[in-house]
Amino acid sequence: MDENFTCSQIETLMNYYIEGKLAPSLVKYMQKHLDKCEYCNQKFKRLHQQQNHNIKFPKANSDNTFLGSLSAYIDNELDTSENVKIKKMTISNPTARQKLESMYKFQKLMHSAYEKTKNDTKIDYSKNIIALLDKSEDYTTPYFRNIILMFLLLFIAIICGFVYLYF
Secondary structure, eight states: OOSOOOHHHHHHHHHHHHHTOSOHHHHHHHHHHHHHOHHHHHHHHHHHHIIIIISOOOOTTOOHHHHHHHHHHHTTOSOHHHHHHHHHHHHHOHHHHHHHHHHHHHHHHHHHHHHHHHHHHHHHHHHHHHHHHHHSOOOHHHHHHHHHHHHHHHHHHHHHHHHHHHO
16 A cells, blocks of 8 residues: 555545544554644644534534534525535535435435325325215205295295285
8 A cells, every 4th residue: 555645635534534434554644644744734633623622523422413403404594604514514524424415315205205195185185075076966956946846836826816816
């Protein structure tokens, strides 16, 4: 393995190094490079300080702040500066990126389940209404016949009354 890593390679491995996820051989090369390169060493110190103090990264169920911020980020409830922090976090931290991706997958799953349920409900209601309409009896015809018969009886009674009075 080449012992001389470039600065860009070191930058790529830095988050894994901070989280302790590098193989021991890579850790040795990383430390050698950080001892020699002032630029990477300063960048490492800033990132390490940011990770431990300013920005909370997800670690072992103890960081509910990050998950709350991530949920608010997905729902577009954060201001611009907080959005930028979350974006930087997810770009530079594989664990944070994995959490974000899993939350997006969960959100997509929930949305598709909601849409499916909503569509099924619409179909069920329309089917039920159509079935009720098909089964329903036509009440207008008997009522209409009864009203006409009553009107005719009333009309005949009025005519009979006039006939009785005048004859």
